[in-house]
Amino acid sequence: MYEGALADLIDELGRLPGIGPKSAQRIAFFILSSDPADVTRLSAALTRVKDQVRFCTICFNVSEQEHCKICRDTRRTDELICVVEEPKDVVAVERTREFRGKYHVLGGAINPLDGIGPDDLRIRELMARLSSGLTREIILATDPNTEGEATATYLALMLKPMGLSVTRLASGLPVGGDLEYADEVTLGRAFEGRRVLDV
Amino acid sequence: MYEGALADLIDELGRLPGIGPKSAQRIAFFILSSDPADVTRLSAALTRVKDQVRFCTICFNVSEQEHCKICRDTRRTDELICVVEEPKDVVAVERTREFRGKYHVLGGAINPLDGIGPDDLRIRELMARLSSGLTREIILATDPNTEGEATATYLALMLKPMGLSVTRLASGLPVGGDLEYADEVTLGRAFEGRRVLDV
Numbered sequence: 171m172y173e174g175a176l177a178d179l180i181d182e183l184g185r186l187p188g189i190g191p192k193s194a195q196r197i198a199f200f201i202l203s204s205d206p207a208d209v210t211r212l213s214a215a216l217t218r219v220k221d222q223v224r225f226c227t228i229c230f231n232v233s234e235q236e237h238c239k240i241c242r243d244t245r246r247t248d249e250l251i252c253v254v255e256e257p258k259d260v261v262a263v264e265r266t267r268e269f270r271g272k273y274h275v276l277g278g279a280i281n282p283l284d285g286i287g288p289d290d291l292r293i294r295e296l297m298a299r300l301s302s303g304l305t306r307e308i309i310l311a312t313d314p315n316t317e318g319e320a321t322a323t324y325l326a327l328m329l330k331p332m333g334l335s336v337t338r339l340a341s342g343l344p345v346g347g348d349l350e351y352a353d354e355v356t357l358g359r360a361f362e363g364r365r366v367l368d369v
Numbered sequence: 370m371y372e373g374a375l376a377d378l379i380d381e382l383g384r385l386p387g388i389g390p391k392s393a394q395r396i397a398f399f400i401l402s403s404d405p406a407d408v409t410r411l412s413a414a415l416t417r418v419k420d421q422v423r424f425c426t427i428c429f430n431v432s433e434q435e436h437c438k439i440c441r442d443t444r445r446t447d448e449l450i451c452v453v454e455e456p457k458d459v460v461a462v463e464r465t466r467e468f469r470g471k472y473h474v475l476g477g478a479i480n481p482l483d484g485i486g487p488d489d490l491r492i493r494e495l496m497a498r499l500s501s502g503l504t505r506e507i508i509l510a511t512d513p514n515t516e517g518e519a520t521a522t523y524l525a526l527m528l529k530p531m532g533l534s535v536t537r538l539a540s541g542l543p544v545g546g547d548l549e550y551a552d553e554v555t556l557g558r559a560f561e562g563r564r565v566l567d568v
Contacts, residue, residue: 171460174433175421179414185407187399188392195457198418200386202431206419208384213415215378219400220408222374232401234373258394261370 176202228299230275230292232257240264240273247271249306253296253325255279255313263311271309274299279317280324288324296325300332307335314341375401427498429474429491431456439463439472446470448505452495452524454478454512462510470508473498478516479523487523495524499531506534513540 172180176198183194201209225231226238233239240246240260250271254260260273276291299305308329312318322338329336341359343352352360371379375397382393400408424430425437432438439445439459449470453459459472475490498504507528511517521537528535540558542551551559 171463172431173438175414175417176431179418182411182414185411186396188395193387196387197385199455199457201415201418202422204419209415209419212381212384213412215374215381216400216408216412216415218374219378219397220403220405223401232371232375239372256398258398264370 225275229273230277230295231260231273245270248302248304250309251296251299251305251307252309252311254311255318255321259311259313269309271307276312276321279312279321281317291321293325293328297328300329300334305334307337310336310338314339424474428472429476429494430459430472444469447501447503449508450495450498450504450506451508451510453510454517454520458510458512468508475511475520478511478520480516490520492524492527496527499528499533504533506536509535509537513538 171177179198179201180191180194183189183197184191189197222234223232224234224236226233226241227236228241229238231238231240235242247270250269251274252263252269252271253274253276254263255276255278257275260275263269263273274292274296276293276296278286278291280286280288280291300308308325310322310325312321326336326338340363341356342363343349343356343360349357370376378397378400379390379393382388382396383390388396400411421433422431423433423435425432425440426435427440428437430437430439434441446469449468450473451462451468451470452473452475453462454475454477456474459474462468462472473491473495475492475495477485477490479485479487479490499507507524509521509524511520525535525537539562540555541562542548542555542559548556
């Protein structure tokens with residue numbers, strides 16, 4: 171229905187995740203009526219991210235240098251490694267301000283339906299990191315869904331013979347949530363993981 | 370939480386309409402793992418739309434030439450002008466394949482709360498077009514909401530002394546809808562506009 175540059179832009183925007191044809195059209199008209207300097211900034215930010223952002227060669231988090239900010243931080247201990255699926259999970263854990271160790275980003279989770287096996291994740295690189303002997307505990311923080319659980323179980327079996335402590339984040343009721351709205355698996359896990367109250 | 374180019378991109382994407390912080394992050398990671406050629410194409414499409422897309426000097430629809438495809442189409446009659454608020458409304462009317470006249474895009478609707486008065490719309494340009502004497506009917510196809518109705522009423526009063534037919538799109542029940550879910554204003558309009566069935 172549109173032609174030329176406007177049609178191309180609507181097409182390109184429609185390829186982005188979560189952007190349907192209506193949103194693509196809305197954004198294209200927004201761009202059309204935006205300040206040219208704003209559009210240039212957005213356009214430059216897109217190409218710059220591809221040119222400058224790399225993966226940390228230690229933990230595979232996003233980084234603009236060979237080693238990411240967290241791996242370079244000497245105040246953080248090498249004794250703890252938190253294993254996550256994606257760089258955005260690092261951000262989620264960092265937001266808690268509870269963790270002072272290092273990370274390892276797998277780049278996904280085991281998912282046979284999508285053809286993602288252990289060899290497609292950065293598991294070999296995790297094993298190589300452990301040879302330093304500094305690591306005392308591995309915290310498996312993959313997603314609490316089927317793929318994340320399968321990945322955590324696989325890693326736990328691989329890590330068991332190495333004699334270090336392997337832990338998994340607790341499953342249970344979300345804080346601030348309502349018991350009646352919790353699904354039965356979550357509520358079951360919350361029962362299983364119940365703790366003695368020190369009063 | 371992010372740094373450098375990735376943080377900039379998330380910021381810029383977050384300024385687009387309908388894109389919240391979570392979507393911006395999701396799109397930024399999608400860009401990061403996309404083929405560089407795809408990203409270059411998106412980035413170029415953004416700047417190209419600003420460079421190439423103009424407004425038709427006759428009807429103010431979007432166009433890459435001085436006169437848009439519809440105004441240049443000699444098979445379309447100059448006797449009918451359909452007045453709409455935005456270029457995307459032209460696309461909506463074109464999709465019906467019912468209309469073979471020309472358009473006039475106002476660039477919005479009268480909205481005193483947002484400070485948009487008749488002088489901010491392309492009403493003067495519409496009046497100038499009518500001086501050719503070719504126009505027989507003006508179809509007011511502004512949105513069926515408060516602002517669109519006010520704009521249609523304003524235009525109808527302006528156009529009345531010019532002796533041409535001024536019509537407004539019918540309001541009524543949407544085809545395929547359920548009578549019980551129609552709001553009372555729409556249902557009232559449907560009663561008002563009821564027609565004799567020829568059987």
